[in-house]
Amino acid sequence: MVSLTIFLEKKVSVMTNDGRxxxxxxxxxxxxxNLVLQDTVERVIRPQGEESSEVPIGVYIxxxxxxxLVGKVDEELDAQIDWTKVHGEAIGGTYHV
Numbered sequence: 001m002v003s004l005t006i007f008l009e010k011k012v013s014v015m016t017n018d019g020r021x022x023x024x025x026x027x028x029x030x031x032x033x034n035l036v037l038q039d040t041v042e043r044v045i046r047p048q049g050e051e052s053s054e055v056p057i058g059v060y061i062x063x064x065x066x067x068x069l070v071g072k073v074d075e076e077l078d079a080q081i082d083w084t085k086v087h088g089e090a091i092g093g094t095y096h097v
Contacts, residue, residue, distance in 0.1 A: 024037030035064070
């Protein structure tokens with residue numbers, strides 16, 4: 001298992017088990033996958049015909065038991081994307097069995 005400490009002080013994207021997409025700088029994490037993000041935005045992707053959005057949140061704590069995935073963001077590529085023009089269907093939640 002790879003430690004998330006390699007992503008500290010880097011911009012990451014986090015998907016939660018309820019389908020939320022959070023993007024921010026990872027400033028702290030622990031062995032339980034609890035995360036602290038700085039300058040966080042929630043990307044709300046809507047279906048075609050509706051405008052998607054980025055909702056500023058600021059500092060945000062994500063409980064480890066809600067994290068589905070964490071990935072490093074390519075900041076150069078990310079800056080080129082107008083997220084209000086990105087469309088898609090809701091991902092939906094995940095289930096533990």
